[in-house]
Structures are given as structure tokens and as C-alpha cells.
Amino acid sequence: MSHLLFTPVTLPTPDGHGLEVGNRAFVAPMCQYAVDATDGVPTDWHLSHLGALAAGGFGLVVAEATGVEARGRISPQDLGLWEDGQVSAHARLVDFIHGQDRVAGVQLAHAGGKASTWPMLPGFSDVTVPAAEGGWQTVSAVDGPVLPDLDAAAGLTEDGIAQVVASFAEAARRADAAGYDVVQIHAAHGYLVHQFLSPLTNTRTDGYGGDLDGRSRLLREIVAAVREVWPDSKPLGVRVSGTDWVDDGLQVGEVASVLRDLVDAGQISWIDVSSGGLTDGSTIPVGPGYQVPLAVSVTDTLAEAGLGQDAAVVSAVGLIEDALQAETVLATGQAHAVSIGRAALVNPHWAAQAAAELRVPRSELPHAPQFFRARF
Template identity: 50%
Template sequence: MSALFQPITVRSLTIRNRLWVPPLCQYSVTKKDGVPHDWHLAHLGAMAMGGAGLVIAEASAVVPDGRISDEDTGIWNGQQAAAWARIVSFIHTQGAAAGIQLAHAGRKASTWPEWGHEQHGSMAPADGGWQTVSASDLAFGEYAAPEGLDRPDIAVIVHAFAEAAARSKRAGFDLVEIHAAHGYLVHQFLSPLSNLRTDEYGGSLENRARLLLEIVAAVRDAVGDDYPVLVRFSASDYADGGWDEEQTAVVAGWAQQAGADLFDISSGGNIAKVRIPLGPGYQVPFAEYVKTTAGVPVAAVGLITTPQQAEEIVASGQADAVLLGRAHLRDPHFALRAADELGVELDYWPPQYVRAKPAVSGGTW
């Protein structure tokens, strides 16, 4: 029996398998209003049709100024929630669970979208950009310098995460994921390389983790006891004196006590121009370390590209689930193909596609 295709229960939610789609930024809201549209329906819906257990919608800003770019999705108002509800409904018709990543980009906000423009880096106010904020006034690489947040503004952001979580639940999402990775706002508070504060949000690990723990607690209050809450961490800054897997494991334990259920372990993104040792499954050891050290459920991500590799990660206990981004972009039906290659018979092939199933058609992938 394949470990990858065993169901998993996270709080009150049972997910049909452990092969998940991570948040994948699309930079496709051309109206710049944060409202997802048909592209997002087709993009996420195809992966649900393709057999994924959980499909997590891209990093969606909890406030307008929290967007990475002005073409990001949001979840700060009812119009956005209504548009997401349509997409969630379709994902559910395909038997997959639907999640959304709640995000604030901090000092990495107000940038040009990743594609479709000649410009890169920070977007100037004259072009539609805005003043960014962070734990401290340190810039990310050559980006524009942010303003350090004062305590009242921190409270506003914590409340915005909670409101966005409640809005997501009303839209039908089965879970939310708090984005504390990739050098965005929460990660900026966690890392001593980007957080030079001297108040209760800076200095010690407990203080640097305070923003995340306040967000987790506020989100838990907003969504109730039965609703799953995930956190995505970067487990390393890949820089001396920075955030690392040991701190990640400690804070994951604290976050679990505050109400989080499962931790999606990535790495990098907070310090510009560092050397990241890319390779197949290069972040899996981070996930395994957090799982074994903190005793918390984790999902692994990062250059996991084959069904056999994904199966081994879960079967060996290195992680409780895997998230495949590029593999799903290349093949939205990756989960159906993985099941075929691993000899697993699934009962959730879309009936419209059964004629193409190798066991039925006699064909191959």
C-alpha cells in the first residue's frame, strides 16, 4: 500500500492523499484589485481534477500594501472572497481540499510582477508602488528601504490576518496557511538579520517569534477550534547568524501550542544573493529535522519531481506530506500519473477522463 496515497487528517479535515499543491504565485490580476478570476479557476481547478489531495491557493495579501506586486490576489475584502468561493466550489467538486495562503510581503512588497514587464525590483510610487514596511528599516538587497512598523501598526496587521482567515473560511476554504517564509513580513520578524528591534518584538527568539505567535492565536480565535491552520517556514537564511532549522523547530513547537496544526517547511528568501544548495529534495532534511525535533507534523517541498521520490519521503517518515510546485505546473495530473506508476488504483479519476486511463485504454503516460 502506497504511503503517498493514504488519507491524512489535520484537525477535523481528512485529505484524500499526501500529494499536495503548494501556493504558486501567478501575478495575473491585471485589474490590480486582488480579485482572482478565470485564470485562477483553471490553474487550481486542473490540479484538483488531476488528483491532488490539497490545493493551496497562492499567497494572498491580507491588506493591499501586503501584496508582493500590484497583480497579486488578495483576501482583504468581500469581493475577493466571493471570487475565491467560486474557485473553491469547483475544487471541492473534484474531491480535493482547498487551502489559501495568507500573506504580507513586508519589505518585499511593491515590486514589479515576476513576468510581463521589463522592470524588476521595487515599483516606484509614480508607477503605482507604495511605501513598504518591515520589522526594521533594512532593505532587501537593492529594493527600496522599508519603514519599521510601530506597535499599533503591528496590531492592525495581526487583526488583518485574523479577518482574512475568517473571510477565507466563509468562502469555503478548508484551511488557511500563514506565510512565515521566503523573506516576507513574518520571516522578517523571525530572522535576527532583518529584525534589529529593541522592543518586545526584537532581540530574543521569543520576542522575534511574537508576531507569528500573535497571528496564529488570532487566526485560531477567528476560525474556531475545528479548522486547520498551517504555517509555512523557511528553515534557513543560508547566512551566518541568521534564521536556521534549530530556531524553526523551537518556534514550530510554540506555534503548535498557539493553535497551528502542520508546518510546511521551505527555505531561503530573506537575504539577497546567498548561495542555496539546490538539488533533488534539498529541503527535505529541514522538514525531517523540524518533525523529529519539535514533534510536529510537517510537509516537505523543494525539487520533489518523481512519484518514487515523493513516496519515499512519506513512507520513510521524513515528512507527513509533500508539496510539488513545478511538477504540478508541468503536469496538473501529476497525482493521477503518480498513482499509476506506483500501482495504486484510485476511485477519483474524473469520469470524463477515464477513457484515457492507461489500465482502461491500454495506453501509457
């Protein structure tokens, strides 16, 4: 029986060799808020969480939003790669993922004005952590709160922007030292890069604001800086919010045009298309696969420029929850891969179970051999 979900996909690389991923079920980065020491160092929880997903059959396992600066963390309990002392604990995660014959990725992130919030866990509110309780001054495109319930951020100067760009590059260097195969730059969900991209939050009048060229400058500079230090044998990806879901916000056509230029320049070769993060969410039509059309728009824009899967892999994400749904997204050409988030939290063996449902031969189910007696 034909099934695209469990066929390999190659993420292109500048050296021309590409990186093969064993199947097209990717793990979306998902914050765990499990660094109780607040030092950014991965813990046994992260090994258990990511290790289970690797053993459960996902082709690409991506670690959660990892702060490139301490002030760039969403919460004090987030992962980090802002200093060399964090590398060895990341390498431990990578080694286990590689031991399951999976590809290891990490999402490099800066939360900007949405940093310094309490963890998204039961019993915590979604507001800024006070300085007296471990919080810090946040930064963004301009002065002011990014969302109504958050404290005011400080607008970055051009020197401050240069520092952020350099921090992304240094974090990528550390990701390489840890052995990660793929880096994904977080430009979605209302965090710093998205705060610059969106006209909702970027009202700057200098070269980092105004039209799309100005608003996308930070993303383009980060990509260029990371690509300088990230090996040519390794793919570089970007996760974007395809739209703000409001008329005066960021639109998918704008996002797609920026991505097209980055792909055409050979700087990125994996795009994960999400959405939202800068509004209260009331206008978002949440439902099964609700973000897949955004991935289609990006894929179509690339195709119109003659940029197909051999130039960049586009993955769709957003309430893709069952095997048939995922297979349909791929079989109809809407995306080249799917990123699984909440469904993977529910079932770390989602990939192996999906393979069984698609009638992949039992001997080829993508799970750790220790699970050979499982009845997927």
C-alpha cells in the same frame, strides 16, 4: 503494492475530529500574477489553474499568497482577502475544488518590505514598483531595504504591528466565508513574518526584536488572532523558512522550537517547511529534495516533545519532482506529506500520473472522471 503517497492523511483540528485529505500530494501555493485589475479579486485564470490541479488528483490544493492588506501584496497583480468584496470570487474557486472532492486551502500573506515589486513574469525586473506606476510604501521590522535592489521599507510601530495582526484575522474570517477548509499563514521566503523572525532583518530593540522570543512574537500573535476566528473544525497551518542558509541568519533549530510550542498549544496542526528568501541565494544548495532535511529537523523536534502526526502534519517541499522520490520521503518517515510546486506547473495531472507510476489500481487513480480514458 504499498504506497503512502496515495493514502489519506488527517490534519488535526481543535475540535478533535480532524480533516481528512484524500492523499498526501499537496499543491504548494504558487503566485500567478494574474490579477490584471490589481484589485485582488481571483480571475478565470485562477479558476483554470487551481481547477486543473484539483481535477489532476492533488489531495490539497492551496491558492497562492493572498494579501491580508493591499500593501501586503508581493505585486499589484496578486490575490487578496483584505476586503469583503473579494470573498465571492474566492468562493467560486473553492466550489470547483470541492466539486472534485479535494480539500481547498489558501495562503494568507503579507510581503512586508518585499511588497510592491513587479510580477515575476518575463519582461519584468525584480525591483520595487515606483509609486507613479502603481507601487506603494512598504513596511518591515525596521527602516531600510530588505534586499539591496528594493526601496527602503518603513519600520512598523507597535500600533502598526497590531494592525497587521488584525488584518490576518480578518482575512481568515473572509477565507472561512469563502469556504476554504485550511488556512496557511505565510512565514517564509523573506516576507513580513520571516522579516521579523530572522536576525538578518530584525534588529529591533523592543519586545518584537532581540532574542528568538521577541523575533517570533509577531508570528505567535498572528497565529493566536487567526485561531480565535478560524473555526475549531478547520486546521491552521504555517509555512516557514527553516533556514536563511547563512551562519548569522535564522537556523532550523530556532524555527522548530517555535513551531513545537505552537503545536503543543494546539494552535497549528500543519507545517510546511521551505527555506530562504532573505539573501541572494548563492549559499543555498539547490538540488532534488534539498529542503527535505529541514522537514526532518522539524519532525524530530516535535517527536522529541511527544508530538506526532496526531498533533501536526509536516510536509516537505522543494524540487520534489517524481513519484518515487515523493514516496521515499514518506516511506522513510522524513515527512507526513509532500508539497509539489514547479512539477505541478509542468503537469497539473502530476498526482494522477504519480499514482499510476506507483501502481495504484486504475480504478483508484485520483483524477476527475472525465479523464478516465487518459493513459497515465
